[in-house]
Amino acid sequence: MTPAEMHPVLQMLHDLPLGTIIRNSSWLYTYFLCLHFLGFSLLFGGLMVVDLRVLGFAKRIPLDKCLAFLPWVIIGFCINAFTGLCFFCFQPFQLWANWAFKIKMILVALAGLNALFFTLVEDKKLHAYAAEGKSPDLGMKISALASLTIWVLVIVAGRLIVAFQGSSSLFGGSTDG
Secondary structure, rough: OOOOHHHHHHHHHHHOOHHHHHHHHOOOHHHHHHHHHHHHHHHHHHHHHHHHHOOOOOOOOOOHHHHHHHHHHHHHHHHHHHHHHHHHHHHHHHHOOOHHHHHHHHHHHOOOOOOOHHHHHHHHHHHHHHHHOOOOOOHHHHHHHHHHHHHHHHHHHHHHHHHHOOOOOOOOOOOOO
């Protein structure tokens, strides 16, 4: 979709009560920033425990104990999906114009595809390996390494959103003229 085609969609999101409530509050945006940080801490912290263990670190910790962190990862992701939607409804035009936001969303989609692959292909094997005390295979390790890499890049892209606010150019040029 071209930016001109996106305008009605962005306007609709901007006009949702959620965005209006956040824009009219002096504290809600900051509250959602704190929630977003908490959600990402749960998500990334839990993934680090699982992914690093799958990669062979901390072998003295049983793999099945590490897998117990996965529900916290899902909770963290849900918190971030909600707060991310709130941020987008708060300022959809500014975020849509920001290249770092688009990169972050692509990376989140890649992380989701990796998680889907892991869930559909590797998860049952990993639980079986954990029950038998076997080491994860190469496919599991590649998925774990991809997970860690992508989520670190999500963090970087998320920080760059603020750095390049108001810029649609990859090199920081102003969109004002």
